[in-house]
Amino acid sequence: MVMNRKCILRLSRYKNALKRLKALGFVKVFSGNLADAAGVTSSQVRKDFSLFGITGNRRGGYKVDELVLRIREILGKNEIHKVVIIGIGNIGNALLRYKGFETGGIRIVAGFDIDPSRYQPERPVPILPLDEFRSYVESNEIKIGILAVPDVAAHHVSEIMIAAGIKGILNFAPIQLRGADDVVISNINLEVELENLIYFVNVADKSVPALVTEDD
Amino acid sequence: MVMNRKCILRLSRYKNALKRLKALGFVKVFSGNLADAAGVTSSQVRKDFSLFGITGNRRGGYKVDELVLRIREILGKNEIHKVVIIGIGNIGNALLRYKGFETGGIRIVAGFDIDPSRYQPERPVPILPLDEFRSYVESNEIKIGILAVPDVAAHHVSEIMIAAGIKGILNFAPIQLRGADDVVISNINLEVELENLIYFVNVADKSVPALVTEDD
Numbered sequence: 001m002v003m004n005r006k007c008i009l010r011l012s013r014y015k016n017a018l019k020r021l022k023a024l025g026f027v028k029v030f031s032g033n034l035a036d037a038a039g040v041t042s043s044q045v046r047k048d049f050s051l052f053g054i055t056g057n058r059r060g061g062y063k064v065d066e067l068v069l070r071i072r073e074i075l076g077k078n079e080i081h082k083v084v085i086i087g088i089g090n091i092g093n094a095l096l097r098y099k100g101f102e103t104g105g106i107r108i109v110a111g112f113d114i115d116p117s118r119y120q121p122e123r124p125v126p127i128l129p130l131d132e133f134r135s136y137v138e139s140n141e142i143k144i145g146i147l148a149v150p151d152v153a154a155h156h157v158s159e160i161m162i163a164a165g166i167k168g169i170l171n172f173a174p175i176q177l178r179g180a181d182d183v184v185i186s187n188i189n190l191e192v193e194l195e196n197l198i199y200f201v202n203v204a205d206k207s208v209p210a211l212v213t214e215d216d
Numbered sequence: 217m218v219m220n221r222k223c224i225l226r227l228s229r230y231k232n233a234l235k236r237l238k239a240l241g242f243v244k245v246f247s248g249n250l251a252d253a254a255g256v257t258s259s260q261v262r263k264d265f266s267l268f269g270i271t272g273n274r275r276g277g278y279k280v281d282e283l284v285l286r287i288r289e290i291l292g293k294n295e296i297h298k299v300v301i302i303g304i305g306n307i308g309n310a311l312l313r314y315k316g317f318e319t320g321g322i323r324i325v326a327g328f329d330i331d332p333s334r335y336q337p338e339r340p341v342p343i344l345p346l347d348e349f350r351s352y353v354e355s356n357e358i359k360i361g362i363l364a365v366p367d368v369a370a371h372h373v374s375e376i377m378i379a380a381g382i383k384g385i386l387n388f389a390p391i392q393l394r395g396a397d398d399v400v401i402s403n404i405n406l407e408v409e410l411e412n413l414i415y416f417v418n419v420a421d422k423s424v425p426a427l428v429t430e431d432d
Contacts, residue, residue, distance in 0.1 A: 168413030197384030
């Protein structure tokens with residue numbers, strides 16, 4: 001089965017929307033509801049679902065519970081996924097304390113840094129020396145890591161992560177890291193995102209015609 | 217001229233790579249260098265540059281200084297761009313303290329929250345009551361805002377931002393916000409990003425064939 005990142009991103013958005021609808025007491029949902037929530041067309045929603053063998057009908061819609069269950073299966077969300085963070089600066093520290101993940105079956109289990117002043121081994125979510133990264137990741141079978149170190153260290157640290165067996169990296173360092181054959185890397189560059197907005201706001205001011213923004 | 221977000225994102229990545237090359241003393245750069253840095257092909261780099269009338273040649277390459285200058289022009293980076301943040305929780309606070317933006321001509325000038333315990337009007341980057349958002353944005357002609365409030369508040373707050381004249385929103389709340397005709401919204405959903413990684417790591421474990429990941 002051929003699948004791409006965008007499709008999986010949409011599934012996650014559908015799931016998040018479904019959790020909210022469920023919280024509001026909805027039992028059934030229609031592709032149009034999810035299209036609104038995910039910012040896509042209804043036909044896109046139905047296309048995505050059919051890709052995973054999820055069926056419903058336009059009149060009856062989909063059962064929220066079944067849909068959540070099925071999407072969680074697809075996204076592998078029926079287990080808790082342990083995630084580590086390297087680089088406990090402003091961003092890393094914020095992610096370490098971020099509560100929003102737990103509900104999604106994602107648990108930040110440890111942070112790592114090279115700065116001894118940041119070590120907090122006794123905390124429930126400990127901050128440990130980078131030297132201990134590999135042994136920790138191996139003994140806890142961690143596959144996902146968040147990289148939040150300065151740009152100059154990012155490439156080197158990503159190699160440490162991959163060498164330790166990390167297969168998925170969410171990179172916040174402002175350089176573009178590329179994955180290997182068996183390693184997926186998502187790059188989140190906040191400066192680039194802001195520059196992107198600034199560009200389009202400026203263009204809008206100057207009202208340059210034919211501005212195309214892709215679905216992201 | 218037709219342009220899309222992806223192209224602008226690549227330009228930002230080229231610029232960030234150029235800043236690093238310049239710091240290392242490089243005077244000339246070739247499309248291949250930037251392709252590596254941005255994770256695209258050389259022909260993509262040349263295509264992007266030609267779109268903006270930037271010319272070089274494969275032998276001589278591009279002059280780093282001229283390229284930086286031109287890209288900064290295109291991205292509107294020759295002025296300082298003032299950005300505000302609404303929601304000074306973990307993420308908002310981290311962004312408020314994040315130093316990486318200054319070099320890029322982006323300055324976080326103020327934060328806003330509804331929680332009085334977070335107000336710090338005397339700080340160089342003040343944290344102010346949300347009530348003061350509109351007057352502040354109008355008198356300081358702010359066009360870009362970062363939204364870092366809980367999901368339940370996100371839609372309402374985005375309306376407050378747009379009503380105040382914000383034209384570009386970087387949304388960290390875990391719901392998908394859509395822009396209006398003259399408002400661009402970039403959604404960064406950390407949970408979705410992590411789920412996306414988890415999915416592909418799981419698929420790789422189960423070694424499902426024909427995994428397609430789009431260029432993002």
